[in-house]
Amino acid sequence: MHIPDGFVPPSICLAGYAISGGVTWYSLREIQRDRDPQSSIPKSALFTAVFFIASLIHIPAPPPLTSFHLVLNGMMGTLLGYYAFLAIPIGLFFQAVMFQHGGMSTLGINAVIMGLPAIVAYYVFRLRSHLPRKQQFWTKALAFISGASAVLLSATLFAAIAIGTISPELNAATERTAIYLSLGSYLIQALVEGTFTVMIVSFLEKVKPELLQV
C-alpha cells in the first residue's frame, strides 16, 4: 500500500509533503503539551522499531493469496497517539531505504495515507475514556474499529490517489468501480487487523494496562 517513486504526478508529491509537514507540525505541538514530552521519546522510538519488525512477519493468507503483511497503522495510533504521526514517516523512511518500498519523492503522500488513519484510530480508541468503567465489550469494539477502519481508510486513500491520478481519462463510474474492487481485497486484511488489534489490546490490558493510557 505504498506509492512508489515516479508513480503519481508532481502535484500529488508536493501536496503529500505539504499535508504531512503540516500534520507533523501539529503533532509536535500536541506532543509538547504533554507533562514530560521528552520521556516518551525512547518508548515511541522502540515501539516504532517493534511495529517495523512486526510488519515484516509473513501472515499466511487464505487462498488464492499466499501471504501478506500487517499494516498496523491503527494500532500505532491507539498505542502512540500523536507520536504515531512521527513514527510512521520514520518507518516509511526505513522501508524506502532498506527495501525500496515506497520512495523518497512519495514519502510525504505515503505518510498521509498511513498516518491520517492512525490519528483517526487514536481518536476512536480514545472514546474509551468516555465510557463507564469495566466496559470490556466496548474496549474490544473500539479496538476492532480502530484497527480495521485505519486499514480501510488507508486503502481508500491509496486506491483513490493511485486510480484517480494515473488514469484521469477514466470516467467517474469506472473509477469508483475500480476503487471498490481494490477495497474488496483489503476487506479481509481489515478484518484480520481489527481482530489482531483486539487481541493485542486485551493482552496489554491484562499485562501492562499503562500502555493503553495514551
Next chain:
Amino acid sequence: MKELTRNNQVSLTNTVSITLNNLGFNYSKERAALTDVNLKIITGEKVGLIGANGAGKTTLFMAICGILTPNYGDVQILNRPIVPGRFNPDIGLVFQNPDDQLFCPTVRDDVAFGAENMGLAPHEVTERVETALSLTGVSHLIDRIPHHLSGGEKCMVAISTVLAMQPQVILYDEPSANLDLKARRRLIRFLQASSETIMISSHDLELILEVCDRVILLNQGRVIADGLPQKIMSDRVLMENNNLEVPHSLTHKH
C-alpha cells in the same frame, strides 16, 4: 526394525540419549562454530558444558534440538535422527533468558502451550500443567502473569513450560544467569533431583560441580576435554588455557 532397535536399547542398562556423529557447523565460510563434535550422552546423565563465550555452547544446543541444520554430521536423540525444523517433544530447551520463553498472559497458558501443540486432550493438558508446575515448586503461580514474576519465579516457570511436554532430554542454557543466591539454590536442588537426561551450559562452574556427573569443555567449536567435573575443573593449566578458572571450591584442595 526400528521398534526392535529401540527395545534392544531399552533392555541395555546404558541406553544412549544423545548421539552426535562428527558434527560440524559454520555460520560463515571463515569461521567454524563447531568442528568434528562426537559425543554420546547416556540416558540419565547430567552433563555440564563449559567454555568461554563464543566457544560454541549455544550453537551446539541449537544443533542438538534441530534449530540449526549442521553442515555435516548428524544428531540422534533416543537413537532417532533429528530432523531440523520438525517438532520433537522428546527434547526441550530452556533458554537463557526466561522472557524469551514466556509470552502468554498467564502462567497456565504458557505451560499448556507445548502440551496443546502435541495434540493432547484438554484434561491431559491440564494434568500436565499441574504436574510440571508442582515439579518446579511453583504451583501457586498458575494464575499469575509471567511478565510480573521475579527472576527466580520466571526461571522455574520457563522450566515448567518445557517439562509439560515431558521430554526425555532437556538442555539448559545458562540457567543461573541473573538469579539471586536463593533462587539459584532452588534451581540447583531441582536440577539435582531431575530425572531427565540433561545438559547444562554455564559459566557458573560451582553449579556444574554440584549438579553434573560429567563435564565437556568446548573451545572454538571443538571438544577439548570430557570427563569427571572434579578432575577437569581442578586442572589449572587446562582451565586457564581455555579462558576458564578453577572454581574456588576446588582450589583449596591443592
Next chain:
Amino acid sequence: MKELTRNNQVSLTNTVSITLNNLGFNYSKERAALTDVNLKIITGEKVGLIGANGAGKTTLFMAICGILTPNYGDVQILNRPIVPGRFNPDIGLVFQNPDDQLFCPTVRDDVAFGAENMGLAPHEVTERVETALSLTGVSHLIDRIPHHLSGGEKCMVAISTVLAMQPQVILYDEPSANLDLKARRRLIRFLQASSETIMISSHDLELILEVCDRVILLNQGRVIADGLPQKIMSDRVLMENNNLEVPHSLTHKH
C-alpha cells in the same frame, strides 16, 4: 561559604563522598522499599552491596543517583544534596544490562554522549572519549556498533560511557552478570585499579570479596550489616538469615 566547606572537606584525610540521611522510599503504601537508611561512604572506598533480589539494592542506587525521589530523608554527593531529575556528572550509574546503557548508534557517540551534555568543547570531548576507552582497554572498539559487540566488550564500553563524564562516584549494578570468566576477570582487575569511589551491587560474592574493602548487607530495604567483607560474608548464620550463602573461598577457613 559553600566553597569554604568544600575546601575544609578536602583538607581532611577522610572526605565523605556519599551521605544518606535517614533515607526512605516506598513504591506503594503497602510495601516499603527502603527504610531509614543511614550511610556515609568515604572518598575512595570500594563498597559492595549484597542482598537477595527485592532487598532494595537497585532502589537504593536509583535514589542515590536521583532517578527516584525519596519519600523522606536525603542524599548528598560530595556534600551537596542531590536534586532528583537534575543532571549531575559527579555521579554515574553502570546499568546491569549494557544494552540499556548503549543507546547510541556507535561506540564513539555513546561514550561522547555524557561529555557533550556537560557542555565541553569538541576537542575536550574527543580527549575524554579516548581516555575513557583506553582506561577500560577497549580503544580499538571506537568505531564499532554497540549491538555487534560481545558481552564482555559491551560491559567495558558501558563503563567507558560513564567514565567519560569523569564522575567522582560510580555505582555498578550487577556488573558481572552474563560475563564469561575471562571478561569477569578483566572487569575485576579494572575495578580493583579504579580510583573513584565505587559501590557495587552484586550476587557475585567472590567478585565483591576480590574488589571491595567494605560490604553492606540489605534486607527488605534496611541495612542489616555494614563492615569488612571477609567478616560479614563468612558469618554463616547472618548470611543464611538473609537468603545468602557464604562464598566458597571463605568456607574452607572454618
Next chain:
Amino acid sequence: MKLTIDRYAYLTSPIHSWQQTYKLIGLLGLIFAFSFVESLALLPILMAISAIFFILSRLPFGYLISRLRYPGWFILAVVFLLPFTVGNTTLLQWGWLSLKQEGCQTALLIVVRFFCILTLSLVLFGTAPFLDSIKALRILGLPKVIVDMTLLSYRYLEELGETLNTMQKALQLRGFNHHQLNRRYLQVLASLVGSLFVRSYERSNRIYHAMILRGYGSNYHQINLQKSASLSQFNRYNLWGTIVSLFLATSILVTEIFFLKS
C-alpha cells in the same frame, strides 16, 4: 534479522567522497525534478543522468537489479493495465483488446521515472552509512524529536528483530507450526507482539534513565553525533557535485515547465 543497508557504504568513488549533506541536497533536488517530468522528450535525459551517477558511484549492477525486484513487480502489475485501459487513440486491435497510444505513453513515463528515481535513491543512500544520512537530515533541519526517535529506533531495530527471532524459536521448539491463518495463530502472534511491546516498554524506561543520567535534555537537548558533517568542510566533490546536480535539476524543471508544457 540482519540489516544490510551499509553493505556498499565504504567503497571509494567520487559519489562516496561527496559528503552526505551535500549529496542529499543535490540528489534530492534531482529526484524531485525527475518526479516533475511529464514530457516523453525528457526521458532519455533522465536515463542518461541516472546512468552517469550510477556508474560514478561504482555500486555493483547486481545490487541495483536485486533492489529493483520487489517494487518492480508492483509497478509492472499496475502499469501493465494502462496501455489497454487509458486513452482514445487505438494503435492495435486484437478482438476486444485494444492497445491505446495515451496509455502506452503514460506507462512508459511512469516506468522510466520510477526506474530513474530508484537508481538515484540507491546512489544517494547506498554510498554512505545510513547514520550519515540521518546526520545529514538533522543538519538540514529535521526536528530533534524525529531525529532522536529515528536514531533510537535504528539502534534497537536489529536487536528487537533478534529478540523476536529467539522467541519464535522458543515457540517452534514447543511445537508451534503456523501454516494457516486462524484464531489460534493470530492469538499466538498477538501474545508474541504484545510481549515484545511490554519488553521494549520496560527497556525504554531503563534507556531513558540511562539517558538522563548522562545529561539528556539538560544541555544540547539532542542525541549528539560525533564527527557530524559540518557545512564548513568543503571538498571539490561537495562543490561540483552539488552545483552540477542542482543545475541539472533546475534545467529539467525549466524545460518541463516553459518549453514542453505549452
